[in-house]
């Protein structure tokens with residue numbers, strides 16, 4: 166039987182994170198991160214995951230104010246979490262467009278040392294000019310080049326990580342030799358980066374921190390198949406998950422890789438209850454918290470691409486059609502609908518059939534929890550997804566900070582352990598070790 | 607200035623500041639690339655009630671030559687990212703300030719602001735920054751974005767070099783300005799969690815910083831809410847007029863490198879001439895502390911094949927003699943000292959267990975931490991945000 170991989174996503178800056186609940190705490194205090202990471206480690210999770218965004222989201226030219234806003238620098242928090250955890254992998258999302266390989270490779274190698282081999286890197290490629298306004302480079306990178314740069318960025322980082330051989334750190338006071346001759350020397354001449362010199366961080370415990378990829382386009386999938394260790398995917402239903410899984414795994418042979426060398430981890434949400442019925446009630450309650458009247462209008466605008474602020478959240482859908490021009494009213498977040506007119510037609514049909522107002526429709530068509538049920542049911546479904554190749558495991562996204570993972574760890578994890586599909590104790594000390602990817606370098 | 611208001615920091619770098627420190631019998635050369643080593647140093651410094659530690663860094667291997675690598679393997683080569691080391695130590699300490707070095711030359715001010723604001727969160731208000739410029743051509747070659755001809759010691763006066771130094775510090779001033787604006791770009795009360803209106807933040811309390819400079823433009827606001835200290839501490843090392851001006855304009859603390867009390871007085875006067883009365887002025891000192899200080903230094907000099915040379919004055923002597931020197935120099939108008947231990951952890955231990963008790967006996971150094979934040983240790987208030995109320 167396949168073993169399930171589990172990761173914990175710190176609740177994000179979107180409407181899935183419920184801040185209006187009395188149990189919702191700070192999204193920025195270190196205690197919140199420490200609580201969630203310790204909970205994940207108590208549950209023997211593979212890793213803790215932080216997302217990233219380098220410009221506050223805007224809608225209709227104004228900073229988005231309805232969701233949680235504000236988050237820390239990922240690597241800085243992970244370095245601190247390394248001090249309060251012992252085994253848990255620590256993965257940061259780092260953008261390849263608004264960073265440079267020398268600096269990122271240095272930071273990741275440092276984190277890998279400081280955590281004893283637990284660093285991971287979700288390499289993302291957002292390259293919009295809007296975000297570029299916060300950086301020296303500005304919005305220079307054409308969309309078509311984002312994976313060219315990401316691919317060369319990662320290749321360069323690995324050259325830097327290899328620039329110190331394992332035996333290059335000598336530290337022999339008697340011989341008077343601290344480092345081997347030529348330690349850290351590198352030269353990379355490419356289209357994106359033309360750099361050379363010496364790297365400052367000796368070989369780290371994992372050699373290469375775990376590489377995760379999260380893009381979904383054809384280029385993104387090829388990039389992942391050629392070089393990533395894991396994919397953070399958005400294909401979280403059984404059928405879509407299986408199709409994505411087949412697609413990705415079938416690409417691996419072409420790159421000379423085994424199917425096991427790339428782990429597929431959909432991001433998923435969950436709602437628990439003592440009984441399935443209670444879980445469903447909890448799920449409905451959470452959905453209403455996630456979609457306030459104001460958020461309902463805002464999410465509708467994301468499909469309609471128009472100002473709908475004058476509409477009533479309890480009233481009917483707009484009669485006017487979505488604006489399908491190139492110009493998006495949303496900045497700082499990927500466009501979510503490929504065919505807005507078609508989706509709008511589907512939503513209208515559904516609203517009519519079920520007599521739903523805007524808010525109820527949005528609750529119905531967006532972001533239903535992936536797993537809803539008693540702990541036994543959720544454990545069973547998770548295992549089924551993994552055993553039937555819809556996934557190798559999951560990145561769980563709780564809806565509450567900081568306690569959103571407590572119930573899962575207390576109630577669902579023991580059931581997975583009983584089934585023998587999830588570790589009862591950590592068996593290795595590194596993130597690659599947890600995923601069985603130590604020897605795949 | 608109250609009698610007990612002397613400030614003390616230590617500068618941590620590799621195995622210590624002597625180039626052969628790692629070969630001292632008391633050194634821990636095999637541990638330099640472990641978290642435990644750095645945790646041990648910083649907890650020791652906190653045990654001594656020091657104001658803060660700085661952590662050295664640079665985006666190139668250490669070298670005895672300004673122009674580039676020296677190929678030497680008999681000295682410590684290699685280092686961690688200092689900001690991450692500081693963050694790794696933060697949860698293991700509770701009072702001491704953590705001041706990593708980060709260059710302004712090759713980094714993105716936006717990332718620097720986020721990293722330091724986050725360090726301030728994970729440490730509960732103990733973050734600082736030693737802002738540094740990178741004048742080496744080798745560092746520029748690691749980024750491949752611009753050519754820096756590189757500084758040469760023998761030609762620090764030629765017009766090209768003077769222009770380069772001016773340019774690097776002008777850019778550093780811009781970077782600090784951007785970072786400080788970003789720290790203020792969220793008002794303290796921006797998070798409102800107002801359920802009736804569905805709003806998490808009051809977006810009118812978030813501000814674009816709209817910085818436009820010759821090297822970069824930054825829009826803002828920060829992705830990180832305003833850090834606990836409001837403004838984490840900004841510090842800079844300065845040896846000459848251009849960096850003195852930079853420090854007076856941009857920093858909260860400047861480290862200077864006088865070689866005697868007379869020079870200290872002259873530099874303090876020059877720095878104060880830029881009109882920043884609240885800037886704290888620290889003198890840097892390399893220290894070998896203990897009864898055997900001179901012999902230890904001689905042994906290390908022999909191992910290295912050269913007399914220890916430094917930009918800062920080098921002290922060898924007992925804790926009592928060091929206390930004498932500190933109190934003497936202090937009268938030149940210094941607020942504190944940043945001590946560079948020659949060998950770690952030995953000279954750090956001699957500071958915390960020898961010098962500090964001596965200064966306490968003389969009534970010039972705290973006997974317990976009185977504040978919880980780094981600004982607090984230095985008696986600096988938490989500043990109001992520059993945009994507060996500008997809506």
Ligand SMILES: Cc1cc2nc3c(=O)[nH]c(=O)nc-3n(C[C@H](O)[C@H](O)[C@H](O)COP(=O)(O)O)c2cc1C
Nearest residue numbers: 216217258289290291379380381382385397398399
């Ligand atoms: C599940 C998932 C999570 C993502 N998380 C982030 C993120 O945290 N930060 C970010 O900048 N981009 C994120 N992305 C964006 C992608 O990594 C990618 O850069 C972008 O979608 C463009 O690539 P594509 O065209 O191949 O999809 C995420 C994408 C997916 C599918």
